[in-house]
Amino acid sequence: MIEIREIFTQVEEIFHEFGPPPAKPLKRGAVCAVLTNPFAGRYEPNILPMMEKLNPLGLEMSRRLVQAMRVETAAIEGYGKGAIVGSGGELEHGALWHVPGGYAMREILGGAKAIVPSAKKVGAPGTRLDVPITHINASYVRGHFDAMEVYVPGAPAADELIYVLVMSTGARIHDRVGGLRAAEVKGLDGLR
Amino acid sequence: MKAKIRKLIVQVDEVRLEMGQPVNPPVRKAVAIAVIENPFAGRYRDKLDELIDIGEELGGLLGDKCVEALGIEGSQAESYGKAAIVGEAGELEHAAAILHPKLGVPLRKAVEMGAALVPSAKKVGTLGTAIDIPLGHKNAAYVRSHFDAVEARVSDAPRANEIVVAVAITDGGRPLARVGGLQKHEVKGQDGLR
Numbered sequence: 553m554i555e556i557r558e559i560f561t562q563v564e565e566i567f568h569e570f571g572p573p574p575a576k577p578l579k580r581g582a583v584c585a586v587l588t589n590p591f592a593g594r595y596e597p598n599i600l601p602m603m604e605k606l607n608p609l610g611l612e613m614s615r616r617l618v619q620a621m622r623v624e625t626a627a628i629e630g631y632g633k634g635a636i637v638g639s640g641g642e643l644e645h646g647a648l649w650h651v652p653g654g655y656a657m658r659e660i661l662g663g664a665k666a667i668v669p670s671a672k673k674v675g676a677p678g679t680r681l682d683v684p685i686t687h688i689n690a691s692y693v694r695g696h697f698d699a700m701e702v703y704v705p706g707a708p709a710a711d712e713l714i715y716v717l718v719m720s721t722g723a724r725i726h727d728r729v730g731g732l733r734a735a736e737v738k739g740l741d742g743l744r
Numbered sequence: 745m746k747a748k749i750r751k752l753i754v755q756v757d758e759v760r761l762e763m764g765q766p767v768n769p770p771v772r773k774a775v776a777i778a779v780i781e782n783p784f785a786g787r788y789r790d791k792l793d794e795l796i797d798i799g800e801e802l803g804g805l806l807g808d809k810c811v812e813a814l815g816i817e818g819s820q821a822e823s824y825g826k827a828a829i830v831g832e833a834g835e836l837e838h839a840a841a842i843l844h845p846k847l848g849v850p851l852r853k854a855v856e857m858g859a860a861l862v863p864s865a866k867k868v869g870t871l872g873t874a875i876d877i878p879l880g881h882k883n884a885a886y887v888r889s890h891f892d893a894v895e896a897r898v899s900d901a902p903r904a905n906e907i908v909v910a911v912a913i914t915d916g917g918r919p920l921a922r923v924g925g926l927q928k929h930e931v932k933g934q935d936g937l938r
Contacts, residue, residue: 555761561813562755569750620756620813680899705757705895 553605557712558586559613560704561620571726579721582683582702583617584714585609592640592711603648606715610656613717618660623721629734630696630720631657631664634683635672638708646672649715657717664688665742677706683718689739694731695723747798748781750906753898754813762919771916773894775877776809778802778909785833785905795841799909803847806911807854814915818856822928823890825912826851826862827877829869831902839866842909851911852882859936860885869908872899877912883933888925889917 563581567573587609591599618625633653635646654668669684669691680703687693700718708714723734738744753776760770780802783794803826811818826847828839843864852858863878863885874897881887896910917928932938 557759557761559758559760560755562753565752567750567752620754701899703897 553590553602554609555588556585556609557588558704558707559616560584560586561616562702563621566725569725574725576722578725579621579623580700580718581617581621582700582716582718583613583620584702584704584716585613586704586707586712586714589638589641589645589711589713591645592638599645599648603651606648606652607656609715610652611660614656614660617717617719621719625661627721628661628719629688629722630685630698631668631688632683632685632700632718633657633668633670634681634702634716636679636681636708636714637672637674638710638712639674639676640710641674641713643672643674645713653715653717657719661688665739666691667742675708677709678703681716683716685718685720687734687737689742690732690737691743692732693734693737694729695727695734698724745801746794747778747801749778750781751779751898751901752809753777754809756813757894759919765920767919771914771919772814773912773914774810774813775894775896775910775912776806776813777896777898778806779898779901780907780909782831782834782838782905782907784838785831792837792841795838796845799842800846800850802842802909803911804850804854806909807851807913810911810913811854814913816915818854820915821855821882821913822916823879823881823892823914824851824855824858824862825864825877825879825894827865827875827896827910829867829873829875829902829908831904831906832868832870833904834868834907836866836868838907842907855882855913858882859933861936869902871901871903872897875910877910879912879914881928881931883936884926884931885937886926887917887928887931888923889921889928892918
């Protein structure tokens, strides 16, 4: 059921955005898997069997992303996930990624507490998706509210899906609009 | 370093299946991108030496980033290419100054040879402009299976006073190459062509 055609990784290292460069640059990374949509072209009422089969892919992608970013898992502070569904599929096929993508990252990152923010859409090859990012242990950390634009050139074809995971190593590069700070996180409820 | 780098991006595209056929081993293309300040934005300068030196720095930095991202020895790299997108306060010649005089030598060092011309593309563009980086075999420009391209794009660059510089390195040709021509095992690698 899970047939992967292509894996695309991208890592950004941001030194400044026209302000004073902080001592530690920010890294943001994305991993995208392009796979065959087994439900393309028809309405399939029972799509849940695919969800569990995506668990190993979620773990493989999480590990691959941390490796591509060349950091320890302890350095990951933000995350997000997303899906782009080819034109022969429906949005609901993208929703299959919520559980396996989210839980895989939380596991790899040592039991992260916060909900993993997400975005999804149906699109043509080359469609771009803005994947939201928030702090891994406390959704309200304002400095870590961010997003990363991702796309895979030439994908998804009509009968394909793209599943995406995104991680970051810190706050926005010139974070200065206040709110809850990462240092103040209690990390009990996933929110603060 | 002369280059004022705002951002570095490294991406790897790994193809395992094409038209349902397994690609064994998978073909991987790495692209490393630097977003730099254009020291000559907004004015005409006759001498472009500063950009030429920046090109030399970036050839080594981005070439090494690609090889590292592929996790291979430089000698295992098969094809390469380069490209630049100049923000609107600059001119096309700024891209030429970075890409052509000095970028090639350190790039060839990163791939441990490179007898062939490094194929290139350039344009003036704005935030999110995409460029297709042409690819060719590093030792023999006529290897038909390695004629290819890979797309590069940075969503928030180039700003008007910036330049996006990209280098691409692969560990193989097109996924299911089957249109004949010179094969990689036939390469003599002396004249850069065959």
